[in-house]
Amino acid sequence: MKLVFAGTPEVALPSLDALIASRHEVVAVVTRPDAPAGRGRKLVASPVAQRAEEAGIEVLRPVKPSEPEFLARLAEIAPDCCPVVAYGALLPKSALEVPANGWVNLHFSLLPAWRGAAPVQHAVLAGDEVTGASTFQIERGLDSGPVYGTVTEEVRPADTSGDLLGRLSLSGARLLVATMDGIEDGSLEARPQPLDGITLAPKINVEDARIDWSAPALRVDRVVRGCAPAPGAWTEFRGERLKVASVRPVVGRAELAPGEVAVQKNTVRVGTGSYEVELGDVQPQGKKRMAAGDWARGARVEAGERLG
DSSP: OEEEEEEOSGGGHHHHHHHHTSSSEEEEEEOOOOEEETTTTEEEOOHHHHHHHHTTOEEEOOSSTTOHHHHHHHHHHOOSBEEEESOOSOOOHHHHTSSTTOEEEEESSOTTTTBSSOHHHHHHHTTOSEEEEEEEEOOSSSSOSOEEEEEEEEOOTTOOHHHHHHHHHHHHHHHHHHHHHHHHHTOOOOBOOOSSSOOBOOOOOTGGGBOOTTSOHHHHHHHHHHTTTTTOOEEEETTEEEEEOOEEEETTOOOSOBTBEEEETTEEEEBOSSSEEEEOEEEETTSOOEEHHHHHHHHTOOTTOBOO
């Protein structure tokens, strides 16, 4: 099939690479406009745009996919199908009607679970033991279209959202190519999502990533892993923000009050609503990431001081 691929961030690259290497032809990509980045705030092309340009593929960067110029070019290309991975903009009905086989989205959950912008983060936050990826036909509703196929992935005990998304981006890329193959040869038919089991996964904001030390240690661990690498779990110490990159629950030990800090040599423990956690790496405000023991020595943390 002749494809126009829509995607923006790095997580979309395995799918773009897999489609370029497939029997199908990626004739163009649609991506978000260049955005300011770095200290100089210079405009930088998205990872998908950069990869497409390296491969000699046409890049379309509409501010909104409802722009007449974009729609006219899409109609001129006349793609058979438009696979989508983390594009980042809502597609209007006028764009959805252009490709003969519609727009097919790779979503990183087992639909209808975790519809929305942050499915992997919510799977980790909820303590799901298994998640996955789904390919589905895009319609006007939020991730509600009929599903072509799925792939499952175990959520490992120490997984961050970044770890899990990295694996899903690879297995999902294979699923997306298989979906394109099945649409082309007619062996695959999209089936409606079940009406039960629907959960929502809205974007995780900075306040969602604030650690509540009165919560059980298991919850604290999930918040830290679920918010890594972005937006990053955080707490406060002496009125300043302290990012927490990792914790390790210390099962059975509960000598400290919630948020209370205890420092022993290179070990920094914090009380929670259940048992304690040991801090891994932290990042004080305005400083680089460092081991918790180094932070505690530099800050001269005193007995009885608290986080939060």
